[in-house]
Amino acid sequence: MSVQPTEKVYIEILKQIKAIIVEDGLQAGDKLPSERELSDRLKVGRSSVREALRSLELLGLIETRRGEGTFIREATGHRLVEVLASFILNDNKARHDLQETRHIVIKDCVELAVRRAGSSTILKLTHLIEQMDTNEQEQVHNACKQFEKIVIQACGNHLLYRLYVELTGYGSSLQRANSYWSQAFCEEVLTLLQQKDAVKLTDLLSKQNDALNAIE
Template sequence: MSVQPTEKVYIEILKQIKSIIVEDGLQAGNKLPSERELSDRLKAGRSSVREALRALELLGLIETRRGEGTFIREATGHRLVEVLASFILNDKKARQDLEETRHIVIKDCTELAVTRCDSSTISKLRELIRQMDNGGQKETSEVCRKFEKIVIQSCGNHLLYRLYVELTGYGSSLQQAKSYWQPALCKEVLELLEQKNPEKLTNLLSKQNDALNAIE
C-alpha cells in the first residue's frame, strides 16, 4: 500500500523538528520553538506541525506545560523505554544480557573516570559518602544511585553515559535494575579514584559482578 501524501508530510516534519533540535543545540529541559515558529521555519501547516508534536509527546520525548510552552524531556522519562522493555525484555536471557551489558558499560566508564574526574567531582563524591553514613536505608539507597551516576558521568564520554542511562531505564521499567554500588563499594570506588588506579577498579567491579551473578 502506498504512503499517502499527508503521511509523508507528517514524517518529514518529525525529521525536520529533530534537525532543528540539533541545529539549535537544544537539550533535555530546553524549550522548543513555538508551534507558530516551527510552522514558519518548516514552511508547513500548523495542523501538520501540531500532529508531529503530539506524536513526540505521546512517546514521552517532549512535554507541554500550560502557559510555558513545549520542552524536551529527559531520556529516562521516555514512555518508549517502558513500552520496549515490556515487550523485548520479557524473558530471563534478555534480562541477563541487559545486566551484563550494563555492567560492561559501568566498568568502562569507571576506568575512564579514573583519569578524567576532577577535584570538584571528587569533592561531590566525598560529600555523598558522608550522606550515606548519616542517612536511613531509603536515603542511603538514593545517595548510592546518585554516587554511581556521578562517577559514570565523569567519564567524559557522552555516548557511554547515554548508554548507561538507557540501560538503567530499561532495567527500571522491568523492576530488575539494582545499583551495583552499595555504600561499602562506593567507598572503595572513591578511594581508587583518588589513587587513580584503573586496574584495581576493574578488578573490584568484576568481583562485584561475579558476586551478584552467584546469588541470582
C-alpha cells in the same frame, strides 16, 4: 563532492537550533519557535529548518502536536522502557544480556572517569560518602545512587552516560533486585579513583558483576 556543503549546512542548522534552545532557556515540555521564526533567526530557508526539525523528531528529541506546534520531549518521556520490559526482557537470556551490557558500559565509563575525574568530582563523592554515615537506609540508598551517577558522568562521554541511563531504566522497570552500588562499594571506588588505579577499579567492578550474576 557536491553533497558535502549541504551536509555542512544541515549540521550547522542543528547546532544553531540547539544554541537557540539554550539561549531561550527552553526545557522539556516547552514549545520551540515556529519554522518561520527559526528560519528568520537562522537566516536559512524554511525547507532546511523543516528537515532539521524532522531529524530531531525521528530521534525522539522533539514532538509535533497538530494545531499547537513543536515541543521539546522529556529524555525518558516515552513508554519504550516499559514496553521492552513487559515483552522482551521477561526472557531470561535478554535479562542476562541487559545486565552484561550495563556492566560493560559502566566499566568503560569508570575507566574514563579514572583519568578525567577532577578535584570537584572527588569532593562531591566524598561529601556523598559522609551522607551515608547514617541509620536512615533511604538516605544511604539515595546517596549511593547519586554516587554511582556522578562517577559515570565523570567519564565525560555523554553517549556512554545516556546508554547507562537507558540500561538502568530497563533494569528498574523490571523491578529487579537493586543493582546500584552499596555503601562499602562506593567507599572502595572513591579510594581507587583518588589513587587513579584503573586496574584495581576494573577488577572491583568485575567481581561485583560476578556477585550479581550469582544472585540471579
